[in-house]
Amino acid sequence: MRDLNEKAKQAKEKKAALGPDIDLTTFDAEPVGIPRLDSPSQLPEKDRERMLQAGVDASEEGRSGTYIQKDTAVVYSHSSQDGLLVLPIKQALEEHQWARDYYWKLVNVDADKYTAGAQLNLHDGYVIRALPGSRVFLPVQACLYLDRNNISQYVHNLIIAEEDSELHVITGCATSPHLKRGLHVGISEFFVKKNAKLSFTMIHHWAEEMMVRPRSVGVVEEGGLFLNNYICMKPVKSLQMFPVTRLTGRGAVSRFYSLLAGNPGTTLDVGGRIFLSAAETRAEIIARAISNGGTIVSRGDLVGEVPGIRAHLECRGLILRGGIIHAIPELQGKVDGVEMSHEAAVGKIAQEEILYLMSRGLSEDEATSTIVRGFMSVDIPGLPAPLKAEIDRAVEQSNKDMM
Amino acid sequence: MLIIEDLKVTLGDKEILRHIDLEIFPGETHILFGPNGSGKTTLLMTIMGYPQYRVTGGKIYFKGVDITHMPINERARLGIGMSFQRPPTIHGLKTRQMVRICSRNGADAEAMAEKMKFSDFLDRDINAGFSGGEIKRSELLQLMAQNPDLMLFDEPESGVDLENISLIGNTISELLERDIHVHTSPNQPRNKALQERKKMGLIITHTGFILDYVTADKGQVLYEGMLSCKSNPQEIFRCIKRIGYEECVRCAT
Numbered sequence: 293m294r295d296l297n298e299k300a301k302q303a304k305e306k307k308a309a310l311g312p313d314i315d316l317t318t319f320d321a322e323p324v325g326i327p328r329l330d331s332p333s334q335l336p337e338k339d340r341e342r343m344l345q346a347g348v349d350a351s352e353e354g355r356s357g358t359y360i361q362k363d364t365a366v367v368y369s370h371s372s373q374d375g376l377l378v379l380p381i382k383q384a385l386e387e388h389q390w391a392r393d394y395y396w397k398l399v400n401v402d403a404d405k406y407t408a409g410a411q412l413n414l415h416d417g418y419v420i421r422a423l424p425g426s427r428v429f430l431p432v433q434a435c436l437y438l439d440r441n442n443i444s445q446y447v448h449n450l451i452i453a454e455e456d457s458e459l460h461v462i463t464g465c466a467t468s469p470h471l472k473r474g475l476h477v478g479i480s481e482f483f484v485k486k487n488a489k490l491s492f493t494m495i496h497h498w499a500e501e502m503m504v505r506p507r508s509v510g511v512v513e514e515g516g517l518f519l520n521n522y523i524c525m526k527p528v529k530s531l532q533m534f535p536v537t538r539l540t541g542r543g544a545v546s547r548f549y550s551l552l553a554g555n556p557g558t559t560l561d562v563g564g565r566i567f568l569s570a571a572e573t574r575a576e577i578i579a580r581a582i583s584n585g586g587t588i589v590s591r592g593d594l595v596g597e598v599p600g601i602r603a604h605l606e607c608r609g610l611i612l613r614g615g616i617i618h619a620i621p622e623l624q625g626k627v628d629g630v631e632m633s634h635e636a637a638v639g640k641i642a643q644e645e646i647l648y649l650m651s652r653g654l655s656e657d658e659a660t661s662t663i664v665r666g667f668m669s670v671d672i673p674g675l676p677a678p679l680k681a682e683i684d685r686a687v688e689q690s691n692k693d694m695m
Numbered sequence: 696m697l698i699i700e701d702l703k704v705t706l707g708d709k710e711i712l713r714h715i716d717l718e719i720f721p722g723e724t725h726i727l728f729g730p731n732g733s734g735k736t737t738l739l740m741t742i743m744g745y746p747q748y749r750v751t752g753g754k755i756y757f758k759g760v761d762i763t764h765m766p767i768n769e770r771a772r773l774g775i776g777m778s779f780q781r782p783p784t785i786h787g788l789k790t791r792q793m794v795r796i797c798s799r800n801g802a803d804a805e806a807m808a809e810k811m812k813f814s815d816f817l818d819r820d821i822n823a824g825f826s827g828g829e830i831k832r833s834e835l836l837q838l839m840a841q842n843p844d845l846m847l848f849d850e851p852e853s854g855v856d857l858e859n860i861s862l863i864g865n866t867i868s869e870l871l872e873r874d875i876h877v878h879t880s881p882n883q884p885r886n887k888a889l890q891e892r893k894k895m896g897l898i899i900t901h902t903g904f905i906l907d908y909v910t911a912d913k914g915q916v917l918y919e920g921m922l923s924c925k926s927n928p929q930e931i932f933r934c935i936k937r938i939g940y941e942e943c944v945r946c947a948t
Contacts, residue, residue, distance in 0.1 A: 666787025
């Protein structure tokens with residue numbers, strides 16, 4: 293721990309490689325005392341509504357576990373299935389050696405000022421762990437909620453799918469309706485062990501003056517599957533993240549899907565890098581971006597390091613009402629015998645498609661929203677139905693807002 | 696009833712149709728012949744209301760309403776529908792959803808798809824990677840769901856394999872209520888069925904195959920932007936086959 297603090301202190305001023313620099317001192321970082329709840333249903337209705345829009349259901353129906361954090365404090369943490377652990381990370385670090393073994397194992401604490409800040413100001417976060425062989429079919433939900441204006445929230449999450457386990461996580465990040473400005477820094481470390489399956493779906497529902505800097509790294513062992521879905525359709529001032537995944541075991545598979553909307557005043561710089569470092573590994577990065585006047589940088593980088601790997605990257609952007617979509621697809625083949633491809637397209641809705649739908653009786657607006665909805669509906673194989681439903685709901689909600 | 700009066704249509708800078716007069720009464724089906732580039736598709740797209748086909752003169756009336764400058768979706772609502780030759784792919788929009796859109800959620804997509812041997816396509820994106828014949832079946836499925844009063848068919852048999860041509864032909868016949876022998880029961884006389892026939896059709900054909908399946912009331916030949924011949928469709932088709940369009944329209948002038 294002392295080493296970590298030392299390293300973090302040295303990186304306190306270190307600017308990130310990507311995204312506009314943020315003056316962290318303009319946000320409050322002092323912990324806020326908030327009492328624990330016996331049940332998420334005790335949350336005020338306005339909070340519950342906002343959480344629901346980010347896929348977190350306070351009724352806990354159809355969920356195998358729940359973690360809710362408000363500002364800097366955990367208010368609820370619960371697992372309702374054997375073989376599934378859901379813990380606040382501070383508690384886990386205190387009580388369990390295994391948690392300390394995973395902590396900062398993949399993300400470098402001195403990567404930039406945000407990782408450093410997360411070590412120096414740690415405001416909790418969650419540990420979700422499926423024990424070996426346990427199949428957790430119902431999703432675990434986690435909510436990182438910001439309530440107080442101008443607050444900064446530094447969290448650190450560990451998501452561990454042990455050997456032969458299956459785990460589905462939905463994380464909703466949201467702000468209360470009255471919050472205008474805030475900062476969220478979230479460190480996430482993903483461990484997908486041998487033959488384990490992990491799906492991680494993150495829905496962001498921020499506010500117009502929010503600054504957001506997630507930092508995450510995952511590792512997938514032999515035969516493991518890691519699905520990483522990200523949905524950000526609501527306004528946010530600046531969001532930059534570049535999650536990295538390493539496929540280190542034979543036959544490991546990872547797929548990243550992102551659905552992004554660039555609203556006026558929003559700058560998103562989102563992408564990911566997947567290293568294919570073992571035989572027979574597969575990776576896919578798929579992004580759909582629509583711009584309504586905002587700026588979206590959609591990155592993707594696939595790195596093929598051994599022969600026989602297969603990887604594909606696809607980025608499609610639609611500019612609806614102004615704004616910028618900047619697609620940066622990258623492929624790095626480092627040996628003979630890799631099979632890697634990408635396609636990127638940025639354009640507008642084809643008039644021909646609108647007219648076709650109008651000839652079936654839809655108005656021009658209905659036709660446009662039908663096309664946009666289709667554009668954003670990406671089939672994600674291997675995702676359980678309730679998660680699919682949450683993604684559809686998040687997209688649908690935003691479509692309504694935009695049209 | 697569809698009435699077209701002295702219609703002139705421009706596409707880009709080019710005048711494609713000049714002086715088109717056409718009347719289709721309720722219950723009537725017309726066949727539209729014409730060489731490539733004569734403006735057949737332009738006429739159908741203009742009736743449907745595609746805005747790039749600019750009406751520079753004349754009028755179009757449907758059910759007594761002047762639709763000359765009516766938006767495409769309002770024409771659809773009024774009862775005009777079209778089977779397109781090369782419809783666009785819409786990614787993420789399933790054929791099933793498209794059928795629902797056509798029927799305003801009223802149709803049994805499964806049953807209709809089964810009829811069109813199209814059940815396997817319901818969960819595929821509309822027109823994505825469809826073959827020529829699959830596009831036709833998809834278009835007919837949509838028209839079936841939409842159930843318009845005036846149906847425009849742009850070469851419904853092109854690209855259709857021999858196995859499916861009868862399916863396409865018989866479906867069009869049914870949609871246009873031409874299959875009266877099927878509907879007529881002993882206690883319902885044939886002429887009554889004919890009187891009750893209300894559907895109107897305008898079919899473009901190159902090959903004439905469709906004539907084997909769909910009875911039609913009139914044939915029309917579109918030649919150099921004008922409708923030059925109105926006669927029995929079988930006769931016109933035979934004439935075109937024998938002596939070609941140029942000679943064939945000469946009889947009309």
